[in-house]
Amino acid sequence: MSRANRATQLANPFTDTHTHLQMEEFGFRANREYLASEFRKSNLLIINDVGYDLKSSQDALDIELGSGFEHYAFAGVHPHYAEKTLDCEIDTLEEMLSKRKFSGVGEIGLDRWWHKDENVIKRQRIVFEMQLDIASRLSLPVMLHVRSAYEEAFEIMKNFPGLKAEFHSFTGTKEELEHICDNGYYFGINGVITFKNTHLRESLSREHLNLLLIESDAPYLSPVPYRGKRNMPQYIVETYKTISSILDIDLEKLKETVRYNFYDFISKEY
Numbered sequence: 001m002s003r004a005n006r007a008t009q010l011a012n013p014f015t016d017t018h019t020h021l022q023m024e025e026f027g028f029r030a031n032r033e034y035l036a037s038e039f040r041k042s043n044l045l046i047i048n049d050v051g052y053d054l055k056s057s058q059d060a061l062d063i064e065l066g067s068g069f070e071h072y073a074f075a076g077v078h079p080h081y082a083e084k085t086l087d088c089e090i091d092t093l094e095e096m097l098s099k100r101k102f103s104g105v106g107e108i109g110l111d112r113w114w115h116k117d118e119n120v121i122k123r124q125r126i127v128f129e130m131q132l133d134i135a136s137r138l139s140l141p142v143m144l145h146v147r148s149a150y151e152e153a154f155e156i157m158k159n160f161p162g163l164k165a166e167f168h169s170f171t172g173t174k175e176e177l178e179h180i181c182d183n184g185y186y187f188g189i190n191g192v193i194t195f196k197n198t199h200l201r202e203s204l205s206r207e208h209l210n211l212l213l214i215e216s217d218a219p220y221l222s223p224v225p226y227r228g229k230r231n232m233p234q235y236i237v238e239t240y241k242t243i244s245s246i247l248d249i250d251l252e253k254l255k256e257t258v259r260y261n262f263y264d265f266i267s268k269e270y
Ligand SMILES: [Zn+2]
Pocket: 018, 019, 020, 050, 107, 217
């Protein structure tokens, strides 16, 4: 165990399993000191930065928060960018991933919510399957962005048995969550759970705790009381508190559970 690892375990920090600090909203280079100090103040010391195209993936890897943090990065092409991504760029992605600096592949998937054109969906599927194939060959976990396409995604995933996967930004029904968990996949809950009247509260249950990941998805989806403002990773504390009260589980225990789930997901020893 590294020294940083021991320090974070003593502090029982919060883990943000999915954020996008590389996005220009954060002006990371200029605001690095400030952001790191805000995260430290909130005891948010474990952060996973997720790419959505080649550049943002490399930028995710290049983020440096300084000492005391555990920082991880995922590389992948998001379904929004599938249409303009060339096959040769997927080859470049594979080269990037095979250097073993990234902890996984993501975010990748299918989005029929934003995209209705079947030609666009067709390309999404191809790019998705190419990346699942890379993840399988390199034994890396995948973070999935799936909207209005759960069943289709499950069908595709059947062709990649043994692959570790997480349905990020899960907002579905109890039945969908059960299906995800029955298949041994993880699911990510973000600030949406803090919104009043969300049906997501009824979907969650303690029996799925071993597959739960908590994420900010900053700069999107701010939790209450920041709803409508740009999201910041440290606001994730509100999401943890809400889940702790819904599931009636001690906050400290929840932090520990999510941290270990995340380590399991990325096959990190602890
Ligand atoms: Zn995201």
